[in-house]
Amino acid sequence: MNHESSPAVKSPIIDYLEELHVRHASLRDGQVATYIPELAKANPDWFGICLVTTEGHVYEVGDARQEFTIQSISKPFVYGLALEDNTRAEVLKKIGVEPTGDAFNAISLESGTGRPRNPMINAGAIAAAGLVAGKLPATRWRRMLEMFSLYVGREVGLDKAVYESESTTGHRNRAIGHMLRNFDILTEPPEPVVDLYFKQCSVSVTCRDLGVMAATLANSGVNPLTGRQAIRGEYVESILSVMGSCGMYDYAGEWLYRVGMPAKSGVAGGVIAVLPGQLGIGVFSPPLDSRGNSVRGLAVCNDISRAFDLHLFNTPNVVKSVIRLKFSAAQVNSNRVRTPEESQALRTHGNRIQVLQLQGDLVLSTAEVVVFDLMNSLDDLDMVIIDFKHVISINESASRLFYHLLRKLNQRGKKVVLTNLTRVPPLGRYIRLKLKDQTDELFMSFDDTDMALEFCEDILLARELTIRSTEEVVEPVDYILLAGLDAEEVAIVRAMLERRKFQRGDVIVQSGTPAGEMYFIARGRASATIQQAHGAKKRLGTFSSGMVFGEMGVLEHAPRSAEVTADTEVECDLLKLEDFEKLGESHPHIKLTIMRNMALLLSRNLRKRNQEFSVFNY
């Protein structure tokens, strides 16, 4: 997560931001705020732009590391803390969410209730500060700082000079505090709350910090650089809503129309804008327009939005790509090695097993695509495997929809297998919650799709064929590689074979060792696996009685590329490489037959793999 862009060659995004910086640096409109004396010291030429993606890539140009005070940009964040510390209903009782055409420092209380119209005006922000939990003012202040630090990804602090300046001149805000106390919006002495508000406005940040804070809101409350959660995701939509409707004061309609991103400005010259799910923008330039918004800040947001098509309502369609792969067991099979007869049965009946691999975020509209697909193919399938391996997240409504889908499939007698459920913890939790007293088994769960596919294939094959039990001992005459040999020839080979017995879990073949023999399975099942980079074992194939393994190593004279382990008690007949070689001299016809069988097996496997490959469609 925590990677930043410092490539040798400049990113074209940096090029664009630099161009934008040059273009707007010459903009000389606006005045540095003077109503707090300390703010008037700002250099009107300071100008930084920072864009941060939800992947945590940071693009900054200009004075992106210059510190300044956050001012009103603190309001949505403290509002979020108030939501977390109380409940949405409690907060709504004290602070409205309707925009007002008034200026930022208007008192704007609802007649009668005295409720501030929204949390972006000072009255609403002071009320929000009053809702932050903590007995002592110092506790509340510490909690605010901790919150800001989580959003920013570093320890932030107070700009003392600005704070003192605010405190000295903040008569109007003190008046608001007392008015809120009068209406019982504040239920305690207002002075400490107003002081807390002065402090929150005087938190020192940089333009880069603003970009990261905005990106954290875009990323459902998780700081994309640190991976730490700054606010619970459920409240992010509320923060963005008040920013969307009230963040730019009486400019809200025009802002939504032109820029189309929830935004907030501060009188020190900062602006943040958020494109949910995608990115956050921070701009810093002290000169303000008559509404108290940074002149260059607005111009930059406007230009970035236009140039990059960032309007909220210009959102990518997430629906179309939720199904990453869809195939049946007639097309792709598990790595359980099958006999020709079994393979034929799978080709014929395998379409009764459908596999859907999903990807991306599962929300109502993406989950609906899956539900629609399955509800419309109920008659065509008996078993369905849903693979969540590439799913990034699932929300509650998608979990509910999947739960009801599973019930419907169940009622219709369909077997459902879910794989990689660990990728979607909320789904597991939802289902467990629903099933707590019921014993009906809605679905099976497997770690991976390969195993799930084998499980479903086994059910299908048991229905279509008489399957040999793994307990039954296969005689050499029935070994696949010995097909076509007459009894006398089999006896010759048999004399060369050496019987070995393995317990379940025994390693039969060790990866990296020389390939000195091939193994005919007389009884039981064994699996070849490789160790993957990230430590997990991946199954290459499972072999059962009558089959052979280790023949590729013998053929290639190469060290073992995989480990083979006994899945059950296994009896094997070993044919040593040297004996096999000798056969060429003593009984060339036998060796030729075995070699031909081997080539045939490889040819069939390769053909199968080629067919499966085409499903993946790279």
Added chain:
Amino acid sequence: MNHESSPAVKSPIIDYLEELHVRHASLRDGQVATYIPELAKANPDWFGICLVTTEGHVYEVGDARQEFTIQSISKPFVYGLALEDNTRAEVLKKIGVEPTGDAFNAISLESGTGRPRNPMINAGAIAAAGLVAGKLPATRWRRMLEMFSLYVGREVGLDKAVYESESTTGHRNRAIGHMLRNFDILTEPPEPVVDLYFKQCSVSVTCRDLGVMAATLANSGVNPLTGRQAIRGEYVESILSVMGSCGMYDYAGEWLYRVGMPAKSGVAGGVIAVLPGQLGIGVFSPPLDSRGNSVRGLAVCNDISRAFDLHLFNTPNVVKSVIRLKFSAAQVNSNRVRTPEESQALRTHGNRIQVLQLQGDLVLSTAEVVVFDLMNSLDDLDMVIIDFKHVISINESASRLFYHLLRKLNQRGKKVVLTNLTRVPPLGRYIRLKLKDQTDELFMSFDDTDMALEFCEDILLARELTIRSTEEVVEPVDYILLAGLDAEEVAIVRAMLERRKFQRGDVIVQSGTPAGEMYFIARGRASATIQQAHGAKKRLGTFSSGMVFGEMGVLEHAPRSAEVTADTEVECDLLKLEDFEKLGESHPHIKLTIMRNMALLLSRNLRKRNQEFSVFNY
């Protein structure tokens, strides 16, 4: 596109909507509108809900087919037509976009200019009707009807009774019309424009129609049932913006906070809500609240939004899944069959060729992921293949970003190959526009990634190895399948071979014919292809001099599964099946060696395919 849900088993989404319908049917608040006498005839029990996804799946319950008049819901759509017929700047000169706290029929003109504050109040809507192109009123009306029909996906008409009722009682709207004329917002006699406005309000629709109209807005202006474009995508964001800020009158802030979808209501009881990129909702229930919004309509939108987590700011993260596959030529190779020496070189140096397969919608934030990835691996690669096969759309800013990326790669001497460019026409257009006078070749383009990969592999191999020219004739002693035979044995085989010559394009092996021989290539190149379901040919493999093809058919005694065609002039040596069989009797050692070579070749190919398979990670 045009499929609707009528599965044998009810979708869980229908279950939920029915539950919601039952729950809210008992809601008895509100009054049917009476200000137009004809509207007062509506049955207060009528109640329909319809949800339509951007995939074109329709979920409807209750009185979803009852006709009623569209009323104010027409406003955003006519505003869209006005934008198309003029320009955004011209329309903004006549109609503002700021919300007003006033009621729906307030006059709300800006002091001085007389510009209506927004297109959702009657004054703004009448001004918008005045901006619809057409000399004659009848022409304008016909164009409006055509527009509504595109949105709805069927021919819509006028409810004459309501129209006449509106016309008889519409004094206030006539007053507005004259006021607009007074301020030159209307520059022609206002009566016909006001009449047009009465007509647009009297268009007869159903709740299902509303759902489809909303889904069309959610789907960037393309009706998801018919696939026809109802409005240019660039104006959809403007329509949704005015719906978002002004669609619910003085309830805008609360609506955005609670429901979080741009919406519009009409006094006949209709409501639409739009979740961009995902779905549209239509509700119909005549009783209205004091603000003129359908009581059940609001309640249903509120509940659906909560239950389904549909809030606009709760949007899925599109960024994380833009790269569908990423691999290098050290992991996956083209279907050009390589010699062991070449394969080894690709394993060693293939990581200099990177393949990125993209998917979904390419917008700034998704394109940035690709740019970031490549800008940070510049030193690790020489060639990059970007595959657009699974891309759904690309917008202008992503096109620009890709163009600049290509320039940067070019400057650094990287070879860039783009495949499946037909999936992203705007990218091609953008680049052509930029390069019109320049001759520098920014990139190569191939139809598919397999061919692109071969092209890049060839460059790599030419650098790393001395490659045999296809013109050079290979002697049988160098045929891969004859490796290990001594001169005398080669001579024996050679005597069995039959030389054939093919011209470029000749079919050497016909699919479905019996496999009577295998082919050793002495000179030239030939490719095996299969015909795919959708008609296109897919390459299975390309063989060059020294290699063999047709051996799998011979081995399996199966009919030819692929067609083999000469890519160049080709000289082949044919070994007939019967001769090969005879070799087993006359010279078993020769046959054994060939068989072993064959098995070895198959084994290597299978191993390679297995490795490639793991990249696809199903």
